[in-house]
Amino acid sequence: MPPQLVRVQHFAISLDGFGTGVGQSLEQPFGHAGERLHGWMKNTRWARPLFGLTGGSAGIDDALLRTFDVNIGAEIMGANKFGPPGWHENPDWKGWWGDNPPFHTPVFVLTHHPRPSIAMEGGTIFHFLNASPEEALAEARKAAGGKDVRIGGGVKTVRSFLEAGLINHMHIVLVPVVLGRGERLWEGLEDLEKDFDIEATSSPSGVTHLMFMRKG
Amino acid sequence: MPPQLVRVQHFAISLDGFGTGVGQSLEQPFGHAGERLHGWMKNTRWARPLFGLTGGSAGIDDALLRTFDVNIGAEIMGANKFGPPGWHENPDWKGWWGDNPPFHTPVFVLTHHPRPSIAMEGGTIFHFLNASPEEALAEARKAAGGKDVRIGGGVKTVRSFLEAGLINHMHIVLVPVVLGRGERLWEGLEDLEKDFDIEATSSPSGVTHLMFMRKG
Numbered sequence: 001m002p003p004q005l006v007r008v009q010h011f012a013i014s015l016d017g018f019g020t021g022v023g024q025s026l027e028q029p030f031g032h033a034g035e036r037l038h039g040w041m042k043n044t045r046w047a048r049p050l051f052g053l054t055g056g057s058a059g060i061d062d063a064l065l066r067t068f069d070v071n072i073g074a075e076i077m078g079a080n081k082f083g084p085p086g087w088h089e090n091p092d093w094k095g096w097w098g099d100n101p102p103f104h105t106p107v108f109v110l111t112h113h114p115r116p117s118i119a120m121e122g123g124t125i126f127h128f129l130n131a132s133p134e135e136a137l138a139e140a141r142k143a144a145g146g147k148d149v150r151i152g153g154g155v156k157t158v159r160s161f162l163e164a165g166l167i168n169h170m171h172i173v174l175v176p177v178v179l180g181r182g183e184r185l186w187e188g189l190e191d192l193e194k195d196f197d198i199e200a201t202s203s204p205s206g207v208t209h210l211m212f213m214r215k216g
Numbered sequence: 217m218p219p220q221l222v223r224v225q226h227f228a229i230s231l232d233g234f235g236t237g238v239g240q241s242l243e244q245p246f247g248h249a250g251e252r253l254h255g256w257m258k259n260t261r262w263a264r265p266l267f268g269l270t271g272g273s274a275g276i277d278d279a280l281l282r283t284f285d286v287n288i289g290a291e292i293m294g295a296n297k298f299g300p301p302g303w304h305e306n307p308d309w310k311g312w313w314g315d316n317p318p319f320h321t322p323v324f325v326l327t328h329h330p331r332p333s334i335a336m337e338g339g340t341i342f343h344f345l346n347a348s349p350e351e352a353l354a355e356a357r358k359a360a361g362g363k364d365v366r367i368g369g370g371v372k373t374v375r376s377f378l379e380a381g382l383i384n385h386m387h388i389v390l391v392p393v394v395l396g397r398g399e400r401l402w403e404g405l406e407d408l409e410k411d412f413d414i415e416a417t418s419s420p421s422g423v424t425h426l427m428f429m430r431k432g
Contacts, residue, residue: 015409015426016233016402174390176414176426180406186232190396193231198392200424202416208424210231210392 004141005148008158008170009068011185012037012207015174018182019155026084029096036177040205041065050102060203064171073144075103076136078157079111082126088113095126106143108136110157133164155183162189170196170212220357221364224374224386225284227401228253228423231390234398235371242300245312252393256423257281266318276419280387289360291319292352294373295327298342304329311342322359324352326373349380371399378405386412386428 013019014037021033030037041047044062048054056062079088087093088111095101104123114128127143129136140149151161161167172185186192196212203209229235230253237249246253257263260278264270272278295304303309304327311317320339330344343359345352356365367377377383388401402408412428419425 016400016405017231174416174424176409176416178402178405178408180402180404184232186394186396188396189232189394192394193392198422200390200392200418200422202418202424206414206416208390208416208418 004144004146005168006137006151006161006166007072007148008151008153008161008167008172009072010041010065010171010173010209011153011158012041012173012175013185014177014179014182016178016180017184017186018179019153019158019185020080021179021182024080024084029084031182033177033179033182036179037175040173040175040203040207043205057205059205060201060209061205061207064209067171069104071147072105072150073147074105074140075107075150075152076133076140076157076161077107077109077152078154079109079113080154081152081157082109082111088115091115094118094120100124106140107152108140108143110136133161133166137161137166155185159185159187159189162192165195167212168214172210172212174208174210176206220360220362221384222353222367222377222382223288223364224367224369224377224383224388225288226257226281226387226389226425227369227374228257228389228391229401230393230395230398232394232396233400233402234395235369235374235401236296237395237398240296240300245300247398249393249395249398252395253391256389256391256419256421259421273421275421276417276425277421277423280425283387285320287363288321288366289363290321290356291323291366291368292349292356292373292377293323293325293368294370295325295329296370297368297373298325298327304331307331310334310336313340316340322356323368324356324359326352349377349382353377353382371401375401375403375405378408381411383428384430388426388428390424390426392422 021031023031043057045056045058046062046065048056083093100121101124106125108127108129111128114130118126199211201209237247239247259273261272261274262278262281264272299309316337317340322341324343324345327344330346334342415427417425
């Protein structure tokens, strides 16, 4: 059996390193960034059906997006990815993604306000943990059935797993916009490159895919 | 005659957007960044002779570096590019580049401590101006003989010309390192992408070349 990896999948950031803007709300999950960080994604054949659309590009962006759930057995996400500020005060909140979320695996939501697990259509089960990255990863590894664990974001969650040295493979998508404000992915990660082999490839859409592969 | 453009040439920044580190000194022109931002450059056939070396790569990095002085008639640089902190107190300081600097044109150094111009070997003439970006550009345009004007850096100088809307074409080189500290190129430039068409291409060396072409 191949080793069980911890992976970040096509995580988009701006030129100035922001993975989300300021002012997150129910209407604006990425705050003032709007759809600027993810426009490249919405134009692909992989993503358009998620929005009830057909067609789209089938090039490098699409091909890389199709690795999203390849050999992924569980996801860990931060509270800000699961819902807007205050979601924990709404007992009916079940995430942004409708009845059939695109995960189809156990998903561990890191929160200071745990609640009972929620089984959704299509195999997604949301679990709620008040836990450190290491503790959450131990749970997710068990739930992943030998497959890899995706660290799904947002910025603070990816950063905390990087700081803890727990990421094996990370796919970052650099989008040519300058957001100016928000959460910086690279904050506190000086010299991160020493731990990774890094490849970059630009797409005709204008984004650049950066692959970080942990050394050794 | 083609229009006289204002250009930034292969200006290197880190993943976290720093164009230089902290602690600039005579020994460390880029501070704690050391040579990490420019290692890709030193491996090219274009750059190796500057360091008394031969050989090197002749691929995309080298080809782009060879546009360095194509149709450039003058450069504007900031005080921190011309010398380490305090250079203006040394009447004999003539820049980092020896007797024959690689510019071969008039170079306008922005400083609060102007001094008489210095003619070097090979056609470089350093002029010293206490001036705004607009004022310096007017001088440089006149001196450039109809050719383009290079904005040579450092970070604050490039940023001040971007803020003033004076850059027509900008070539940024994204280097896969996380410096953590230094001068941020994108600071204060929110929504910069609205003014530019942007292309990106990654090189096998690991850097990504970003071309900003002003719209309209």
